Every structure is written in C-alpha cells, then in structure tokens.
Amino acid sequence: MKRSMVLGGVLLLGVFGSTSLMAADKVVSLRGDQDISEASQSAELKHxxxxxxxxxxxxxxxxxxxxxxxxxxxxxxxxxxxxxxxxxxxxxxxxxxxxxxxxxxxxxxxxxxxxxxxxxxxxxxxxxxxxxxxxxxxxxxxxxxxxx
Ligand code: HEC
Ligand code: HEC
Structure with missing residues (x-):
C-alpha cells in the first residue's frame, strides 16, 4: 500500500513536476502539511x-x-x-x-x-x-x- 502510494507520488511528480500544478500556488494536497509517511500510517481506510x-x-x-x-x-x-x-x-x-x-x-x-x-x-x-x-x-x- 505504502509503496504504491509513494510510486504514485513519484509518477505524478514526473508528469506534473515542473509544469502547471507547481505554478498554481493555491493548490494544496489533501493531506495538507502532513508528511507522506505519517499520512499513509494514520489515514483511516474508508469503511x-x-x-x-x-x-x-x-x-x-x-x-x-x-x-x-x-x-x-x-x-x-x-x-x-x-x-x-x-x-x-x-x-x-x-x-x-x-x-x-x-x-x-x-x-x-x-x-x-x-x-x-x-x-x-x-x-x-x-x-x-x-x-x-x-x-x-x-x-x-x-x-x-x-x-x-
Ligand atoms: C468469489 C467470486 C467473485 C470474485 C473473485 C470477484 N467478484 Fe465481483 N462480484 C461477484 C458477485 C457474486 C457479484 C454480484 C454481487 C451483487 O450483485 O450483489 C459481483 C459484483 C461485481 C461488480 C458489480 C457489477 C454490477 O453490475 O453492478 C463489479 C464491478 C465487480 N464485481 C468487480 C469485480 C472485480 C474488479 C473483481 C476482482 C478485483 C471481482 N469482482 C472479483 C463475485 C466475485
Ligand atoms: C478500461 C476500464 C475498464 C476495465 C479495465 C475493466 N472494466 Fe469492467 N466495465 C467498465 C465500464 C465502463 C463498464 C460499464 C459499461 C460496459 O459494460 O462496458 C464496465 C462493466 C463491467 C461489469 C458489468 C457488466 C454489465 O453487463 O453490467 C462487470 C461485471 C465488469 N465490468 C467487470 C470487470 C472485470 C472483472 C474486469 C477485469 C477483467 C473489468 N471489468 C475491467 C470499464 C472497465
């Protein structure tokens, strides 16, 4: 699970890294300032x-x-x-x-x-x-x- 999330993140960075998403300064990740390793541990799975x-x-x-x-x-x-x-x-x-x-x-x-x-x-x-x-x-x- 963790690995696929990290991989997803890397892929996304690859696609969007230097382009439009970075430029839009209002875009905030759903996990806010939380570090990705904390987020994947504490995220409650949807029931x-x-x-x-x-x-x-x-x-x-x-x-x-x-x-x-x-x-x-x-x-x-x-x-x-x-x-x-x-x-x-x-x-x-x-x-x-x-x-x-x-x-x-x-x-x-x-x-x-x-x-x-x-x-x-x-x-x-x-x-x-x-x-x-x-x-x-x-x-x-x-x-x-x-x-x-
Ligand atoms: C052990 C048998 C079994 C396995 C394995 C299984 N399913 Fe199902 N699936 C069913 C049954 C039985 C239904 C019908 C349940 C109902 O209608 O309440 C269903 C319903 C569904 C539906 C809804 C279809 C509809 O028309 O609403 C989807 C989509 C689905 N399964 C996808 C998957 C996927 C993707 C996998 C593999 C990750 C999977 N299923 C593995 C038995 C299985
Ligand atoms: C590229 C996207 C995609 C993939 C991959 C995919 N499906 Fe579907 N599936 C759909 C869509 C869209 C529909 C609804 C329209 C249709 O029937 O094509 C659907 C419909 C269904 C239905 C309902 C069929 C019905 O007659 O109502 C079942 C069951 C199902 N898929 C199971 C699976 C299983 C099992 C797999 C893997 C072997 C799979 N799907 C792979 C997109 C996908």
Whole structure:
C-alpha cells in the first residue's frame, strides 16, 4: 500500500513536476502539511463491505465493486476477478458477467478473450464506499442514459 502510494507520488511528480500544478500556488494536497509517511500510517481506510450495489450515475460508468476485493490478485498469470466474472465462470459464481465491451481491442476488433486493455480490472472498477464528495458536484445524467 505504502509503496504504491509513494510510486504514485513519484509518477505524478514526473508528469506534473515542473509544469502547471507547481505554478498554481493555491493548490494544496489533501493531506495538507502532513508528511507522506505519517499520512499513509494514520489515514483511516474508508469503511466498505459487501452490500447492495450503489446504482451507477450514468450508463458508461464502470460499476463500483459491491464486495471485498482485498487480496484479489491480478497479474500476468492469474486474474482472481475472472474466476467469477468471466463468461465461463459467471453462472456458477452467480456474478455479473463482464460485458462485451471488455472483449474489444482499441481498433474495435472482437477478441476471444478479455482485451489486454480491460485485463487490470481495478484500473476502472473500485470498491464502493459511502464517501462524501470532496468538492460539490451537480452532475446529473440525461434521464434516457442515466443507467438507473
Ligand atoms: C468469489 C467470486 C467473485 C470474485 C473473485 C470477484 N467478484 Fe465481483 N462480484 C461477484 C458477485 C457474486 C457479484 C454480484 C454481487 C451483487 O450483485 O450483489 C459481483 C459484483 C461485481 C461488480 C458489480 C457489477 C454490477 O453490475 O453492478 C463489479 C464491478 C465487480 N464485481 C468487480 C469485480 C472485480 C474488479 C473483481 C476482482 C478485483 C471481482 N469482482 C472479483 C463475485 C466475485
Ligand atoms: C478500461 C476500464 C475498464 C476495465 C479495465 C475493466 N472494466 Fe469492467 N466495465 C467498465 C465500464 C465502463 C463498464 C460499464 C459499461 C460496459 O459494460 O462496458 C464496465 C462493466 C463491467 C461489469 C458489468 C457488466 C454489465 O453487463 O453490467 C462487470 C461485471 C465488469 N465490468 C467487470 C470487470 C472485470 C472483472 C474486469 C477485469 C477483467 C473489468 N471489468 C475491467 C470499464 C472497465
């Protein structure tokens, strides 16, 4: 956890380091003046658990994960998510099957297996949490495509 946060920080620095973010002097990190090592120790994890899925806000939204995924490995050789969500396994697991979109490559070709760009599920799907928005958001989906 700590390592990935540090890595994320390094990547962000790489991308934004010398450019616009530095210039905007009002931008403050969410952890304020707290050192990153303190922050990662004291940060309370959001409480979430298996419960009814929070409805999607719009149809193209990657649905939130309504169950725990702690320790679910996704690497080159193994993908824990697919043991329940693949088209071969979803019925037995009583899980939602991954949709057709997950089988298209970026040129729009339909593949026989999950596309590489959809393989790392947690890039897009995150566990759901009852978290207050950090900034006000008045987004409202078009009723016809609200996904509700
Ligand atoms: C042990 C089986 C199992 C594993 C492993 C698993 N899931 Fe699930 N998942 C389920 C089941 C069952 C549901 C349906 C739960 C419900 O609707 O309440 C579900 C629901 C979901 C949903 C919500 C779908 C929707 O339409 O709302 C998402 C997203 C999801 N899982 C993603 C993942 C990801 C990403 C992983 C890997 C990190 C994963 N799951 C691993 C069984 C599993
Ligand atoms: C690049 C982002 C991305 C990745 C990576 C990704 N998904 Fe999705 N997923 C989406 C989006 C967007 C939707 C909703 C629209 C759709 O069905 O394409 C979705 C929908 C779903 C659904 C609901 C399908 C339905 O019919 O309602 C499940 C289940 C799911 N994904 C599981 C997975 C699993 C398991 C993986 C990893 C193997 C994965 N996703 C990887 C973006 C992603």
């Amino acid at each position: 979430w658990q298996d419960r009814d899925p929070i409805p999607r806000d719009y149809v193209q939204q990657p649905p939130l994960i309504p169950h725990t995924n702690e320790g679910y490995v996704i690497n080159l050789k193994f993908n824990k998510c697919l043991t329940c969500h693949s088209w071969a396994n979803y019925k037995q697991a009583k899980a939602t099957k991954i949709s057709q979109t997950h089988f298209s490559d970026r040129e729009g070709n339909d593949l026989a297996n999950v596309s590489a760009r959809r393989y790392f599920c947690t890039q897009c799907h995150v566990p759901q949490a009852e978290a207050k928005p950090l900034v006000e958001n008045t987004f409202a989906p078009l009723p016809a495509v609200s996904g509700r």
